[in-house]
Amino acid sequence: MTSTPDATTPAGGLDPAIAARLKRGADGLVPAIAQQYDTGEVLMLGWMDDEALHRTLTTGRCTYWSRSRQEYWVKGDTSGHVQHVKSVALDCDADTVLVKVDQTGAACHTGDRTCFDADVLPLHDS
C-alpha cells in the first residue's frame, strides 16, 4: 500500500456502516463512474477498494485503485488533470459508485475530454 495523502488517515478508514453495505467484486473492487457534475458528461470509469472510496470521501480528490499498477491513484497527481469531488453515491445494490466531479482539463490519458470520445461503435439492424 502507498502512503496516504493525509498521514493522519488510518488505512481501512472507511466508515464501517458503508463498508458493511459495500458489495465488492471477487477482486475486492467496485466500479466507480466519474461524471462531470454540471455538464453530465461521463468522463471515465475507474475502480475503488474501501480505502480509495474512503480517500475520495475525505480528501476532496477522486482516488482510484489502479489495477494495472496495483497502487492507489489520485487522479491528476501526475497529469494535473484533477477531479475535485462534488458528490458520491452508491447504487441500489451498493456495488457501484457514482462520483460527480469537477474535472480539470482532459479526463482521458489520450488528451480527450472523456475516455468515451474516440471509439463510437456502429449500430446496425441484425
Add this chain to the structure above:
Amino acid sequence: MTSTPDATTPAGGLDPAIAARLKRGADGLVPAIAQQYDTGEVLMLGWMDDEALHRTLTTGRCTYWSRSRQEYWVKGDTSGHVQHVKSVALDCDADTVLVKVDQTGAACHTGDRTCFDADVLPLHDS
C-alpha cells in the same frame, strides 16, 4: 444461453474486430454504463459479455448479462422500463461500455429514476 431476441442472430455474433479489442474481466464481462442521452443522467451500471454487446448494437434495446440470474436480460422486458439505444462507445482501454439510451420510466427496480438517487454518501474532511 437463452434464446436470442432475433432467431436469425447467431450466438457469438459480435463483430470480430470489436471482439478482438474488447478487454473483458476474469468473468468474461465488461461494465456497461447506461446514460440518458439528452439529460446526461447516469441511470445504472450493468454488465455485458460479447453477446449482450452484440444484441445491444443490433436490436436497439439495451441488453445485459445478469450476474445474479446468469442469463441475458433485455432491460424493460419484465418492467416495461425499456432502454432504447441511441449510441454505444468503448472507452480508451476497451474495457468499459457507455450506452446512451432513451429510458422509459424508472431505470431502477426500486422505482427511482436512476439507481444512484437513494444513497448519497457524506463527504467530510479527514
